[in-house]
Ligand SMILES: NC(=O)C1=CN([C@@H]2O[C@H](COP(=O)(O)OP(=O)(O)OC[C@H]3O[C@@H](n4cnc5c(N)ncnc54)[C@H](O)[C@@H]3O)[C@@H](O)[C@H]2O)C=CC1
């Protein structure tokens with residue numbers, strides 16, 4: 291491992307560099323931590339996989355910094371279902387809500403505090419790490435120094451810790467890792483990547499650094515480029531694709547939605563369950579099936595106009611207006627319109643479950659399409 295790098299890198303983890311992120315910034319860390327539960331530390335187990343493993347090899351899935359964001363809480367839930375409640379540690383720098391706090395181990399961890407990260411990995415014998423902390427595209431443009439610190443220095447910390455402690459590391463990338471000179475319809479895995487946001491630049495850096503550590507040090511680095519993710523029970527953290535979540539809330543609450551992107555802006559999108567399923571699947575895939583370490587994943591692509599038409603099936607009186615935000619429009623215009631994920635489908639059997647109609651049905655069944663009518667009466 292790159293332990294020799296540690297001395298040189300110590301300077302980038304000074305506590306003084308721990309920026310104070312705004313409220314919208316969350317870091318999720320999920321660790322699978324062994325606790326006094328059946329199968330762990332000699333506690334008898336009634337059966338199953340863990341009994342067959344030697345004690346020292348009990349699966350401990352790691353953590354995911356940035357865990358309280360749009361995706362982290364759902365990922366923790368999925369991992370806990372798969373590996374056991376106490377085997378996954380969620381972490382962030384924000385205070386968790388009651389339901390999160392009482393759903394399994396939660397700790398404070400700042401991605402910029404290298405020593406603390408190392409302590410967590412060592413003390414809990416972490417084996418897998420899902421690194422979710424980041425500033426997304428729009429908030430990143432609003433605070434470039436902080437985005438650079440969290441998305442780039444944070445990534446360096448995680449890479450070194452993962453290589454040093456032999457962790458399996460998942461880092462999400464994004465459609466935002468492409469730019470105006472990339473082929474946009476469709477966008478393949480391997481093509482020109484010259485993004486013009488700090489978010490995109492930091493994600494290309496993460497892809498390249500992770501792959502470099504894989505080839506140079508044998509780090510088990512796995513990366514998926516997510517489309518815009520749509521979820522019902524968690525709010526997006528300041529991206530360009532957020533409108534596709536907000537439209538559901540506004541349609542139900544007010545019957546009106548003001549969209550900050552032009553009606554014809556086509557972007558790849560995905561329902562959260564598909565995104566988290568892909569994440570677990572690629573982490574569990576046998577190493578020999580992976581011909582690459584960074585894969586596009588895709589489910590659907592739509593424009594605001596097309597999404598509105600589908601939403602109107604549930605809220606027919608929805609009034610959609612447009613007030614274009616130049617920053618986010620310029621970002622969206624430089625991103626893929628359709629995402630080619632044929633390598634993921636071929637190598638490890640990726641398959642999405644939700645297309646646009648199923649997505650909209652599911653969102654309304656969670657959020658309750660009749661709540662506005664109920665309020666009106
Ligand atoms: N949500 C989406 O549509 C997509 C997300 N992704 C990636 O997935 C990951 C998770 O995204 P979301 O949950 O949507 O982001 P989010 O913005 O909702 O959450 C990010 C979390 O990082 C935390 N954080 C910020 N600074 C931190 C620090 N110094 N230490 C620890 N935690 C810190 C924040 O408190 C926040 O809870 C990110 O890496 C993002 O780039 C990629 C493509 C699409």
Ligand SMILES: CC(=O)[C@H](N)C(=O)O
Nearest residue numbers: 426427464529530531
């Ligand atoms: C697609 C993403 O990475 C994110 N949702 C954003 O819009 O910044």
